[in-house]
Structure formats: C-alpha cells, structure tokens
Amino acid sequence: MFEALPEPKADAILALMAAFRADTRTDKLDLGVGIYKDSVGKTPVMKAIKSAEETLLATQDTKAYVSPLGSSDFCAAMISQVFGEKADKTRIRAAQSVGGSGALRVLADLLKKGRPDADMWVSDPTWPNHVPLLSAAGYTLHTYPYYDAATGSVNIEGMLNSLEKAKAGDIVVLHGCCHNPTGADLSDSQWDKVIDLVERKALFPLVDLAYQGFGDGLEEDAQSVRKMAQRLPEMVVAASCSKNLGLYRERVGAAMLMAKDEAEATRAHGLLGGVIRANYSMPPDHGANATQIVLTDTALNATWRTELEDMRLRMIGLRQAFSEAMRKRSNSDRFDYIAQQKGMFSRLPLTTEQLQTLRDDFGIYIVGDGRINVAGLPEAGMDKLADAICSVLVES
Ligand SMILES: Cc1ncc(COP(=O)(O)O)c(C=O)c1O
Structure with a gap:
C-alpha cells in the first residue's frame, strides 16, 4: 500500500514557518504566516471569547x-x-x-x-x-x-x-x-x-x-x-x-x-x-x-466589536506607516498602494532571489509570492524593514 504513494508536495508556508523557527537570530521577522498578531507578536485569545469560555465552563452540563x-x-x-x-x-x-x-x-x-x-x-x-x-x-x-x-x-x-x-x-x-x-x-x-x-x-x-x-x-x-x-x-x-x-x-x-x-x-x-x-x-x-x-450577549458583543475594531485600526496604521517608510526609502510612490489595500495581506513585487536575500541577510521571512502579513509588520522597525527591502530592490 504505502510504497505506492507519491512523495507529498511540500507546503511552502509550513516550510517557511519551520525555517523561521529554526533561525536563531533575535531580530528575525515573520511576515509569512496568515494569522493576526498584536504589537508584541502574539495571537491572543480575545477577551470576549475568554469570558464566553468561562460561562461555558460554568454552565455546560453535557458534551453530547x-x-x-x-x-x-x-x-x-x-x-x-x-x-x-x-x-x-x-x-x-x-x-x-x-x-x-x-x-x-x-x-x-x-x-x-x-x-x-x-x-x-x-x-x-x-x-x-x-x-x-x-x-x-x-x-x-x-x-x-x-x-x-x-x-x-x-x-x-x-x-x-x-x-x-x-x-x-x-x-x-x-x-x-x-x-x-x-x-x-x-x-x-x-x-x-x-x-x-x-x-x-x-x-x-x-x-x-x-x-x-x-x-x-x-x-x-x-x-x-x-x-x-x-x-x-x-x-x-x-x-x-x-x-x-x-x-x-x-x-x-x-x-x-x-x-x-x-x-x-x-x-x-x-x-x-x-x-x-x-x-x-x-x-x-x-x-x-x-x-x-x-x-x-449584548455586553460581550460590544466588547468583541471593540477588540475587532482595534485589530482593524492597528492594521490600517501599520499599512500607512509601512507605505510611508517605503515612500521615503525608495524615493517613489510605487508602494503607496499598500496603504489603500484592505485586510491582513498585501504583495510586494519581489523575485524569488530577492526574497531569499531578505531571508539570508536580514532574517525577514516572506512567502514565495511576495505576500506579507500586514499584522506582522514591526511597529518600531518600519525604516529598518524598508531599508532592507529597498536594498534588495536596488541590487537587482
Ligand atoms: C481566503 C481564505 N478563505 C478561507 C480560509 C480558511 O480559514 P479557516 O479554515 O481557518 O477558518 C482562509 C484562511 O487563511 C483564507 O485566507
């Protein structure tokens, strides 16, 4: 049976995650994985959910x-x-x-x-x-x-x-x-x-x-x-x-x-x-x-909406800060689109070689199609990130 099976195809994102985990550099940056991260890089349980889970724990009387x-x-x-x-x-x-x-x-x-x-x-x-x-x-x-x-x-x-x-x-x-x-x-x-x-x-x-x-x-x-x-x-x-x-x-x-x-x-x-x-x-x-x-639940719903809105506004802020940093460092408006786009992702026009250089030389991990997770952008390190990206763009 199993000897007849083909080799599984590697999942590019999972492989990138594994390479990121194995990287010992302390200033490495993960822009690959598609999950929301807060300003300290965590994906916390939302407060509204925690509270609902407490209610469940206290009141649920069957797992049928x-x-x-x-x-x-x-x-x-x-x-x-x-x-x-x-x-x-x-x-x-x-x-x-x-x-x-x-x-x-x-x-x-x-x-x-x-x-x-x-x-x-x-x-x-x-x-x-x-x-x-x-x-x-x-x-x-x-x-x-x-x-x-x-x-x-x-x-x-x-x-x-x-x-x-x-x-x-x-x-x-x-x-x-x-x-x-x-x-x-x-x-x-x-x-x-x-x-x-x-x-x-x-x-x-x-x-x-x-x-x-x-x-x-x-x-x-x-x-x-x-x-x-x-x-x-x-x-x-x-x-x-x-x-x-x-x-x-x-x-x-x-x-x-x-x-x-x-x-x-x-x-x-x-x-x-x-x-x-x-x-x-x-x-x-x-x-x-x-x-x-x-x-x-009216009160929990309001809590959740506020938490969700905070996440949304944070991503908008990161988009603006990153596109401004790219404008300054690239001396062009070609990255302004990042501030206009929506949600958790945008794409950078980078080749496979440029992505590899970012990974090897700067510890910046981006998926092979240039997709970045906006929520992973470093609030305090936008200029450094923009410098790294512009340096690989210039080299090519
Ligand atoms: C476009 C799109 N659809 C569907 C999903 C599926 O999400 P999940 O199955 O984790 O709820 C994702 C997750 O990344 C997605 O990006």
Whole structure:
C-alpha cells in the first residue's frame, strides 16, 4: 500500500514557518504566516471569547452530540452577522462548519450534487488552499485574472472579460472582502459590474468571507454579500470565525446558502446535513458555542466589536506607516498602494532571489509570492524593514 504513494508536495508556508523557527537570530521577522498578531507578536485569545469560555465552563452540563448541522442558534447569529438583520431569512440557511475551509468543502460537495457539470472559477492569484480544497470536491478549476500589480488594484477588465467565458451554471469563487493574497478588493461599482455579469450569464456565486471586520468594518465588509443577496436568486457563503474571533484552532465557521424560495432552502439545507454526516459526521462544538455567546450577549458583543475594531485600526496604521517608510526609502510612490489595500495581506513585487536575500541577510521571512502579513509588520522597525527591502530592490 504505502510504497505506492507519491512523495507529498511540500507546503511552502509550513516550510517557511519551520525555517523561521529554526533561525536563531533575535531580530528575525515573520511576515509569512496568515494569522493576526498584536504589537508584541502574539495571537491572543480575545477577551470576549475568554469570558464566553468561562460561562461555558460554568454552565455546560453535557458534551453530547449537537447535530450534523450544528447549533441552530449559532447559525442564526451568523446569518444575521453576514446577511444583515433585514435579509429575507426564510430563504437563507446555515450549517456550523469546521472553519471556513470546512464550509468551502461541504458547500462545494453540495453544489456538485446540484450541478455535476459546473466548473469553478477562482481568482488568479487566490488563497493557495482554494485549489486543492475545491479540486478535491471534484471540480475543474479555471482562473480569472484579478490583480494589477502595476497599480495594486483589481484588474476589473481582465476579470470581467475572463468570466465572459464561463458557461451558465458555473460557480464563481469571490472573496467577500480582504482578498487573500493581494489585499486588493473590488470597489462598490466594481461589485455592481461583477454582479451584473453573474446575473446575465446565470453564474453561481460562492463567496469566501474569511476576514469580515478586517477591512472597512464588520457591517461594511458584508456589503458584497448583502448586495448579491438583494440582486441574485441564489448563492452560498463560506464564513470563517478563525480571524475575526481569533478562534483559529477551534475550527469555527458557517456554510450558508440562499435559495430561490423557502422550500428549496429547506431541501438544500437537509442535503447539506447529509453531506456533513458523510464527511465528518458532526462539527466541533466548543468554539461555535463560545461564538454564539459572544454574538448574542449584548455586553460581550460590544466588547468583541471593540477588540475587532482595534485589530482593524492597528492594521490600517501599520499599512500607512509601512507605505510611508517605503515612500521615503525608495524615493517613489510605487508602494503607496499598500496603504489603500484592505485586510491582513498585501504583495510586494519581489523575485524569488530577492526574497531569499531578505531571508539570508536580514532574517525577514516572506512567502514565495511576495505576500506579507500586514499584522506582522514591526511597529518600531518600519525604516529598518524598508531599508532592507529597498536594498534588495536596488541590487537587482
Ligand atoms: C481566503 C481564505 N478563505 C478561507 C480560509 C480558511 O480559514 P479557516 O479554515 O481557518 O477558518 C482562509 C484562511 O487563511 C483564507 O485566507
């Protein structure tokens, strides 16, 4: 058996993490890993979550299974957070999922049952795990151009032209906000154009919402989903609580669907339960239970929103400070785009050799496509970082 297996492909980010850990330099800098870090480089448990966990510890009296679809109260809270209070909830359903990744997978499995012939379209570039994760559900993936590296913004013409080639019923994967890895988001009017095209060509949107609250704000970051929900007959959303509730290892997310009417929503939801049952049977409970408390308790909800807003504002501040340092040191405005982009990531236009030099000579670790984790930027060391980056740019 095992002798017939191929060698596993190395995961670039995990390999980078291992190399960073093994580096003994004290001034090394990790800009690679995709988790939020505070000003001292920690990824703390949020206060609101800690408090909800204390409540759980004191009150939870069973660890019996919940159900394949998870807690209906958690799901209702997530639907309100993503689709908004005013959404037509009769057509919307959700299942508690194993993080955003689990939501993506069970939704992809469900859609495969509805339209076995549909292909999927993902942005180029996209979150690298989209490719194996969605391919594993049996899809042929196509890419649409997304990023204009010259301006640091969305290549909207390229995106629209490419999606013209999709056939009716094909599934388009869209990042709801804070695009990973580019940080370039569609503007309001660009969303309108994409939705027009999706509607006209009868495409099916799968929205990946992994960073709600990291871009323009909790409500603002859901506008893309809410706009689509108003205009389109059906859609699905894979929401993650990993980043905005800091629950990474607890594996919390929601797989949501909006159908044409209540009967279709109920049927699809029942089938989604079957997909989950056949996959991992039941979702984990602890993180979702803590999330439900945070989302539904007025005081805890306010605490959490403040903590989330602090994280968002910190990342905006870091973006501004870094782009200013780059402006000074490079004597150009070519890095101004970093201050305009959204969320936890941006890309630097660095070659493999330049990235290697940054790692070897300065202990600066950046993923191979030049993606940096904005939350990892050093508050007190922006000029030093900008100097290092400019030195490798000049050498080339
Ligand atoms: C774009 C995107 N989607 C989905 C996920 C999945 O997050 P998780 O499964 O940890 O909730 C991530 C995590 O990095 C992501 O960046």
